[in-house]
Amino acid sequence: MLHGEIEELGTGKDICVQNWMITNPYSANSRDTIKDTAATMSNINVDCIPILGDSKNPIGILTCKMLLEAYIKGAQDETILQCMSKVDFYIVRPSDSILDIYELPYQYFLVVNDKHRLVGMLTRGEISKGLSAYIEELTQTFHTAEILDVILDSAYEGVAVVDKDSVLVEFNEAYSRFTGVDKKDAIGRPVQSVIDNTNLHNTVRTGMPERGAIQYIQGQPMVVHRIPLWRDGKLVGAIGMLIFEGVTELYRIYDRFLEKTVQNSATRKEEPLQNRSVRNMSIEQIIGSSEQIVNLKRVTRKVAKTDAPVLITGESGTGKEMFANGIHDLSHYNQGPFVSVNCSAIPEQLFESELFGYEEGAFTGAKKGGKPGKFELAESGTIFLDEIGEMPQLMQTKLLRVLQERKFERVGGVQKIQLKARVVTATNRNLTDMVNSGTFREDLYYRINVIELTIPPLRQRQKDIPLLISHYLTATCKKYEVKEKEFTGEALSALMGYEWYGNIRELANTLEKLVILTESNTIDSHHLPNYIKDMHANNLSPINQVRQEEHDKEKEIIIKVLEESGGNKSKAADKLGVHRTTLYKKLKKYELDN
Numbered sequence: 001m002l003h004g005e006i007e008e009l010g011t012g013k014d015i016c017v018q019n020w021m022i023t024n025p026y027s028a029n030s031r032d033t034i035k036d037t038a039a040t041m042s043n044i045n046v047d048c049i050p051i052l053g054d055s056k057n058p059i060g061i062l063t064c065k066m067l068l069e070a071y072i073k074g075a076q077d078e079t080i081l082q083c084m085s086k087v088d089f090y091i092v093r094p095s096d097s098i099l100d101i102y103e104l105p106y107q108y109f110l111v112v113n114d115k116h117r118l119v120g121m122l123t124r125g126e127i128s129k130g131l132s133a134y135i136e137e138l139t140q141t142f143h144t145a146e147i148l149d150v151i152l153d154s155a156y157e158g159v160a161v162v163d164k165d166s167v168l169v170e171f172n173e174a175y176s177r178f179t180g181v182d183k184k185d186a187i188g189r190p191v192q193s194v195i196d197n198t199n200l201h202n203t204v205r206t207g208m209p210e211r212g213a214i215q216y217i218q219g220q221p222m223v224v225h226r227i228p229l230w231r232d233g234k235l236v237g238a239i240g241m242l243i244f245e246g247v248t249e250l251y252r253i254y255d256r257f258l259e260k261t262v263q264n265s266a267t268r269k270e271e272p273l274q275n276r277s278v279r280n281m282s283i284e285q286i287i288g289s290s291e292q293i294v295n296l297k298r299v300t301r302k303v304a305k306t307d308a309p310v311l312i313t314g315e316s317g318t319g320k321e322m323f324a325n326g327i328h329d330l331s332h333y334n335q336g337p338f339v340s341v342n343c344s345a346i347p348e349q350l351f352e353s354e355l356f357g358y359e360e361g362a363f364t365g366a367k368k369g370g371k372p373g374k375f376e377l378a379e380s381g382t383i384f385l386d387e388i389g390e391m392p393q394l395m396q397t398k399l400l401r402v403l404q405e406r407k408f409e410r411v412g413g414v415q416k417i418q419l420k421a422r423v424v425t426a427t428n429r430n431l432t433d434m435v436n437s438g439t440f441r442e443d444l445y446y447r448i449n450v451i452e453l454t455i456p457p458l459r460q461r462q463k464d465i466p467l468l469i470s471h472y473l474t475a476t477c478k479k480y481e482v483k484e485k486e487f488t489g490e491a492l493s494a495l496m497g498y499e500w501y502g503n504i505r506e507l508a509n510t511l512e513k514l515v516i517l518t519e520s521n522t523i524d525s526h527h528l529p530n531y532i533k534d535m536h537a538n539n540l541s542p543i544n545q546v547r548q549e550e551h552d553k554e555k556e557i558i559i560k561v562l563e564e565s566g567g568n569k570s571k572a573a574d575k576l577g578v579h580r581t582t583l584y585k586k587l588k589k590y591e592l593d594n
């Protein structure tokens, strides 16, 4: 590390000579005798003293070694001028830094003031003390910096810090996840080249803070705060914070605002088109801070901008429709409608007319004037084919043709209608298995599955559970107009440990039931449904799960090594690097001892 850098990191003041020197040390005059000076040095127990000349300025040093040599020569009655050293010391100022002098090849440093009068003295001992205190402080500074790094990286908000030249000096995990730019690639680069539409470089220039500004990052309106950093009256940088929750909150406020204006307005006007997309589900309403959800949202933002067909997979209730809605909202189809079709709910005979519509007289009971199908209704918008795995085979063939030709016709019609909607599909079935078993067309599978978004079940992203609970608890209490309830730690831990096979839908329903059925304001574990209590009792808390996994791994290794050692326990213990008795204990623990 360079000197300058060290000084910048340290406080500077603490390592100056005057803080570590021996102040006003005992000194002798060059005319004093060797014998008298030796007696004094012995009395005050020092092995070196500064020597002053007639002008009272320091002119040399006298050490015990020098005295000894004088005694050996029999010169004890002479003046110390004869035996002192005029060169083995270095003159320094009280304000000099120890960092500047510690490398100089001297044992003794005499400290003088502006008038060249002796005010102090430093030996290697004092210098070492100063240096070690400084290093300790430095270590603490680094340690604090490390702690700060950890804090920044665990912050839910995105945090970016720039220096006075608008170069990024800090870029936390949350920002990195959101932008998809690696922290190490971001740091050291001008902020404008990393963060879309940033204004931090202007914050550094103007010193004007901005709170709650809207910034479009990757096409997403985000709430940001920009705060200038001042030190000693100078602008030294700026900090930018990206508030993920903020936009959701804004949408809520906006929704409330819309509700109010609609209620207040005597003449209800047609809502402007732009507002419709705001009222559509936004990706920001998808709750979750787990890495999986944050990554999924990032990919969703990217694919939404393209026309690529997206297949969303995941267990029931994981939020597939929410993501489909989010894609629609972020795509250039967002001014059109979002039409959702649940393929498992349509009887086979009606499939074609439901999707593509029919002409008048197409079949008995057909409506006069015909009826448009979902594809037509989704014009300029998005058609979401949910549960695509349930689509009958004949319909799969027809759908494939429509997707290839980008054209379809109503049942009983002759006219070709252009497909002008984006198609997003979803399933909770394993389509690859279905392709292998011949129940789903392989060519259709590849056509719809250009991008696959797989939403993990809730039990694989436990980090999201408390956020979802908090959201749904507030929403449900509001819905039923009851005072906001809260969970005890025990109840929360049981809910966290539960496996939620019905995912977020099941969680939302469970909370709804709990809010309705629990009379007290506090929901405790005994209020929970039995199946959740039972699982909790089975001790499937996340920590225990981890422990269980570790145990399973250890057991597996022991079995493997035992097999490799032909069942010889001493050999196995050697291979495992443990004592035989330890191995016996483990065999007993894992019931492998018989």
Ligand SMILES: Nc1ncnc2c1ncn2[C@@H]1O[C@H](COP(=O)(O)OP(=O)(O)OP(=O)(O)O)[C@@H](O)[C@H]1O
Binding pocket: 285, 286, 287, 288, 314, 315, 316, 317, 318, 319, 320, 321, 322, 323, 386, 428, 468, 504, 505, 508
């Ligand atoms: N991350 C989430 N944040 C908030 N609510 C969510 C989230 N994921 C799902 N939900 C809610 O859970 C319910 C189920 O979500 P959704 O219908 O999108 O799931 P799905 O996977 O499409 O289910 P299915 O396969 O049964 O159709 C909805 O009420 C939705 O609002």
